[in-house]
Amino acid sequence: MASPGPKSPALQTNMDVDYVISYRFATTEKETAIKRFERLVYALSPVGLATEVRNGNKHSLLVFVKVASEEHLFGEVYRSRVNDWIHGVRSAAPEKETRRALEAEPLHEAERLRIIYQLITNPVTEGGAGITPKEGEWKNVESVFALHDHAYNKEWIKKWSTQYLLKPKDLDEIRDRLGEKIAFYFAFTQSYFTFLLFPAAFGFSAWLLLGHYSSVYAIVNCLWCVIFVEYWKHQEVDLAVRWGVRGVSSIQTKRRDFKHEKETTDPVTGETVQVFPATKRLQRQLLQVPFAIGAVLILGTLIATCFGIEIFISEIYNGPLKSVLVFLPTGILTTVMPILQGVLTNFATQLTTLENYETDAAYETAMTQKIFVLNFITSYLPLALTAFVYVPFGQIVVPYLDIFSLTVRPFAENEKQLQAPRSGFTINPGRLRKQMIYFAVTAQIVNLGMEVIVPYLKRQGFSKYKELQSERAAKRGGTAPSPSESDAQEEADFLARVRSEAELDVYDVQTDLREMFGYLSLFSVIWPLTAVSFLLNDWLELRADALKICVEMQRPTPRRADTIGPWLDALAFLTWCGSITTAVLVYLFRNDGIGPDGTPYSIRGWALLLSIFASEHTYLLVRWAVRIAVSKMDSPGRQKERRERYVVRKRYFEESLTLVGQMPTMAQAAPQVDRGSLEEEARRESLRTFRPEEKFWGRQRGWQETALIGAGFIERAVPDEAEGEKVQ
């Protein structure tokens, strides 16, 4: 433990605190608040956690929690490791002597914090304190969070901002500090970054040399996507073994909100289990179909309408206020879209809750699927409309956009401005590329800004606002005691820091990368520089996320995971779709979609479908081959796993070998021919001459006799060989 230095001592020590529980009582009656608080500290005591309480901001208390005895914590660690072993996460049982077990595998910070968190939140029946933040009798428990290690955070940010590539060691460090779930996210982002180097370089060359909509670029890009997805699956297993978490996803935690319909006896364990009928769940799951259709219709209509308005205004309309009206669709989208998305996400949550899953993992997967549908529409429909409706069918569809002229009629100065130049309308083939560049560059920059800069400004403004408020309150001589009033001198800085950490948001792993991957796999043939943009974005994203965790968020509670989760399926699906959209794009826009006579190529349905068919089946074939190739690859993690299994097997075998050794071997049973045994046999035979089996086996004693008699048979037979052969 570092002794407090002269400079910013508050950042140097966490006062041995393991967790801080923020208890907020602003809207609770005094007696209830006191009673509940008493229950809280009382609940923490029997699981061996020491507590200290201090004042918090805005009617809250901060309960500091630490482990009362390291020795006892080790007991918990051992129990957890035994449990892992029984569930097959570890191939070898932990060393039986605790000290030795911890020496062999030292307890890292994330494991320690995870186990203490479990002690606080696990149900009493499982040996925890049973504290469930924001729920039931623990409604006042606002959050349970660990304190940042500022010295490490500073070092981390400094290191990452000066380093181009992350090393495996860096990821291990994240895992040791923040747990496997976050480490997996960083590992994936890092792996994605490394993989992006190739399409970025190739995309740049393609952009320079191959021209737009190059089929060569399309093939290489598709192949890259396949390899990336398959390689990541391989990598994931390797990391899971390296971090000792392979199989943790099979240790499923039961959802607290699961409502059972009946109780039955488990045919396996004989225990009573709570069951919700699968058929009933299936019925509810079928609601996903109308949900998906509804989402497509609602979001699709909005996007298509805005798209139509935009084209009408920018390419047909010629009246007044054009420069202002051009922003109308963007305005509609940015205001209405988030509202609709919010409503639909809310609806999806309700639907998933209704589906009543038994485990957290199943719930999360079901929710992710629904979110994916929503994201898919909002992310890719605008581009799809341009590529697959506007360009091929523009000549037919665009004239119908005249209906919008009714809307702008009030602004029109004369009828002429409203008349669409029906014959003169030509498709703008540059439109698609512009849109793609917007999504690949502009939107990413805006996103990054929203993620990093906006919260920073918000925080700055908020703290300024609070300062002003405090000043005003002091002027009014307000009676509200400052939370820091009762702070001891030497703790003041530390407590101020904890109070500000208590106000921060809870970090959740981001899923932006899925969206980027989709643009790359589905549409990057439109603009081969897409990967270059994403490469930069990814590099920044990694750093921005690290910064976010360190500065803007509470320290995340370590969680275990052995995969990046159900998003992986989304990546595979996007790659598959990419094989189709890319084929269509290349077919439609080869040579910029302009035929030799300057008008778009006439599209032949069979040729388009044939290219889809060929492309998709090539994709499936290549995926199959890549899977086989990747499955043959070895990796340090897999070797480690096999070595562990081998050791375990060997030990088992040696243990049972002593027993096997006691078993008589067949070799010991080889019949010994000596006079005694022969005589004995003869005697026994004479007693029971009626068993033909005895007689049969009594003719030759031992292999020597068999060999002798056999030789006799051969001797007699061989001379006739020539004739025998002839007779045959």
Added chain:
Amino acid sequence: MASPGPKSPALQTNMDVDYVISYRFATTEKETAIKRFERLVYALSPVGLATEVRNGNKHSLLVFVKVASEEHLFGEVYRSRVNDWIHGVRSAAPEKETRRALEAEPLHEAERLRIIYQLITNPVTEGGAGITPKEGEWKNVESVFALHDHAYNKEWIKKWSTQYLLKPKDLDEIRDRLGEKIAFYFAFTQSYFTFLLFPAAFGFSAWLLLGHYSSVYAIVNCLWCVIFVEYWKHQEVDLAVRWGVRGVSSIQTKRRDFKHEKETTDPVTGETVQVFPATKRLQRQLLQVPFAIGAVLILGTLIATCFGIEIFISEIYNGPLKSVLVFLPTGILTTVMPILQGVLTNFATQLTTLENYETDAAYETAMTQKIFVLNFITSYLPLALTAFVYVPFGQIVVPYLDIFSLTVRPFAENEKQLQAPRSGFTINPGRLRKQMIYFAVTAQIVNLGMEVIVPYLKRQGFSKYKELQSERAAKRGGTAPSPSESDAQEEADFLARVRSEAELDVYDVQTDLREMFGYLSLFSVIWPLTAVSFLLNDWLELRADALKICVEMQRPTPRRADTIGPWLDALAFLTWCGSITTAVLVYLFRNDGIGPDGTPYSIRGWALLLSIFASEHTYLLVRWAVRIAVSKMDSPGRQKERRERYVVRKRYFEESLTLVGQMPTMAQAAPQVDRGSLEEEARRESLRTFRPEEKFWGRQRGWQETALIGAGFIERAVPDEAEGEKVQ
């Protein structure tokens, strides 16, 4: 053991014989033959096998082998079970006391025979006698086979020929007698039969009610194929668990013919392993591509030529000898095809050997893939040509068949007979159905005949021939001693039986069902009665195979398996292809392929491709849904497995629980507040007042103090609640 009854005693007893080794020395010199024979019986002795030798037919000896001591065999069984457990095939270790282990799980006949066979054939280093029939120094060992249990066989045949459906018990019995590999084959055939009941009934109704090329039938049939394949995968796991062989395919036996290129140290076990570089193998595997192309070209050309000739003769040619010439293509096919197939299969074997696989399983898989390509062409190309070339493009292609008129010119009586009625040629839409009926009915009957009746006749004729020969030899006073000359009176019948069993062929699991499944999935929309025909065929096939095993073949050596093998992938592939061909067939031939004006519909490329696209993606979607549904299904086998695992886990947990119990729990560490400890702490604190952490944690002793102080904070804060809320 049944005592020999008065009737056919030879069929009542096997003389306690476990295995018979047939030693043939017809083409070996006398001394060598004697020496090798001596080595054979000598090798059998140290592994605890007793031997007897008798004369065999045609310059051969029959070595009878039995286990010398049951007690010692049990040791081997125990060893084998421990090995299974270590490889994860069994979830629980076998009982430590042998007697008890065998009582808990009695040794069934197949297990006994399998273990004895291993004793004979395993290398000496692994505790076997190292006898490898027909190879190296054991070139004279023609075969190693067990004797039929005729009493059981008779009962088996009788039972099956009077019973419509096989029960799980019947399959268990086969497994107990003949081992898991054959039991799996029968289980699959039986499962296929049960599943066929539905498409047979539905196909019959479709044939009556829906007309030809019904899209409803097509959809139902495709769905059925998907469900069958997925269900069988599920069933397979269940059976493997039931028979205790789940995972045996992972115990891979090294191929004897594997040639290593270098030796490296295994990073896992530290042992020296023989390695063949994967890249080199890949290079050789790439030869499969020219092989497949070559096979397609060669077989395709043959089939297409015969097809062309047939159409020319039956539909264009009008000259003399038409009634004879019509059989020309069939004649060519039946003579040339088997030769070509033989050559190509031989080539495939060489290619697979060149690929130099390390394990038997990998070799078999690679070989199966190649055979599948050959079978695919010969089985389905004729139908595909009619459906996808003759009908749609007949009008264009058929006139070119004129070239054949050059061939028949010598037979022509006048020029007119050779002139194709170019304008008059119409496609014969009934042709496809006739062809389908041929493959679904006629060919199956012919096959069944070839499989059962021909060998029977052959055997009858052969024995007649040998009888005549013996008589002739006797007349000539030949010196060739009859093998039965030296037989003891009471053994004569038995030995005669063994001699005839020694002449029989070795049974290998048939793969006909794959071919049938292909017709059903790919083409049955042509003729919905296909399934009815296959249902009958399958019923007969099951019985015919049982008969074949009992009568025509040596008793098969029991082998273990946990799957029907790589053919399962072929079934999945055929189902996938079926989703494409069925769509094409329905599109091309809806309403019998005849438009309202009596000529074939004009085919629109985009519509055809669109129906393929829709059908294939529906297939993929349905397969995904069916997989999920099937994966949710429970089964007795799975329950058994989970129960066993649960028991093992529980035992482990209880074993380590004693240790876990010794670990201190966190609850024991709950701080006790009493005067003494408070004073002690105060003293310690005064000693080291400089550590701020100590000070921080020293303020509140125990949860009671924390609760008290927290209550104070709340007390002071709450009155300001109203204002606090306002200030916020």
